[in-house]
Amino acid sequence: MLKNTFVHVPGIGDRTEQSLWNLGIHSWEILLADSSPRLPIAGKRASELIRHIDESVLRLEEGDVRYFAGLLTPGLYWRFFPDFMRKTAYLDIETTGLGSPDDHVTALTVYDGTSIRCFVHGENMDSFAEEIDRFDVIVTYNGKCFDIPFLRHCLGLPMDQVHIDLRYILAALGYRGGLKGCERRLGIARDELEGVDGFFAVLLWDEYVRNRNPRALETLLAYNIADTVNLERLMVEAYNIKVAQTPFSGSLALQIHPPPPSPFSADTALIEHIRQKWVHGLNPGDSFLPSLR
Incomplete structure (x- = not known):
């Protein structure tokens, strides 16, 4: 628009x-x-x-999105979204905690509307800087308070792209309750990842690090990918709701496309096992490999 x-x-x-x-x-x-x-x-x-x-x-x-970002308030950034979709990255990170000095990024996903790229601590995180540099716009949920400061601190990156934080755009439309709450209200289902959240992602990483359990890493990445690709749906939904409040709803509404298949799948048995151990006060880091074979 x-x-x-x-x-x-x-x-x-x-x-x-x-x-x-x-x-x-x-x-x-x-x-x-x-x-x-x-x-x-x-x-x-x-x-x-x-x-x-x-x-x-x-x-x-x-293609100077910074010019328009400098003149519009962040609450109106949705207006330039369609014009810069091809230079937009959807981004979400997982971490070991909420930002203490010892915390770090464990995994992150970048989605450009077509392809998914995952980055893992200790494996390919060094490649993230080159990847994110391809984009002029970043879309997150609560990234202003969490993802972007974390990446600046932990990876030493400027992360100076134009930033659309959906938390505030959706809140202005009455959608609150965190990323998962907004998804539920807009009819986005998590299927086998239902109930998994950021804290659970910490437990999955702990299981992977302690026991080198590949299923824990795959489940973590499946969760992180879902967080990331769903941002596109939320962005389009928010844009369409906003456009519907203008005279241009009939001509400017965007189509909602299904997300691409995830390259990783969640291990529901592992999820349940970690959940039960946590509920019963056992050490979630104990190995789950023998009992799940």
């Missing part, structure tokens, strides 16, 4: 943008095509509007 947006122009607020739409000026193209457009503003404000829209056309052609 970026080409229908005018509030990024300094001095143009919601009310003036709505007035432009009401006058039939629904897009940059319509505004610039009329040599004497009828505007709800006059004088210097009108000439500045046209000048900024001329600049916006050029910046969009150049």
Whole structure:
């Protein structure tokens, strides 16, 4: 919806943008095509509007998402999402804790809408910097408070891409309760991963490290991938809800595509075994390999 947006122009607020739409000026193209457009503003404000829209056309052609991110509030970043989808990465991390000095990233997934790439501590985490550098936009859930600061601290990366944090966009639409809560309200099922959360991911990593149990790592990655690929669905859902509140819902709504198959599957027996050990107060790090064979 970026080409229908005018509030990024300094001095143009919601009310003036709505007035432009009401006058039939629904897009940059319509505004610039009329040599004497009828505007709800006059004088210097009108000439500045046209000048900024001329600049916006050029910046969009150049793929300069930072220009628009610098002029829009984060709550409106959804408007440029479709125009930069091909340069967008969905990102989620798993860690050993909530950020104490000894905590580190255990696994993370990057999804670009087509392909899935996983990175694991002690294996290929060094490759993450090159991968994430390919993208101009990052989409997370609560990444502003957790994922991005964690990556900056633990991996020493700038992580300076334009950042769309769905936690705040969804909260503004009335969707709260964390990532899983938002998924449930929007009809996204976790199937065999139902009930697995970030704390459980810590237990899975502990099982993998203590006992080199490959099923624990595969289950952890399956969980991390689900967290990541579901961000695309949430992003599109949020975008469509937002667009439905504008005059452009019929023409600008995005299709929801099914997520790609995960390269890893969760071990439900292992999940249940860890859950039972935790419930009964036993050490979740004890080996599960003999009892699950």
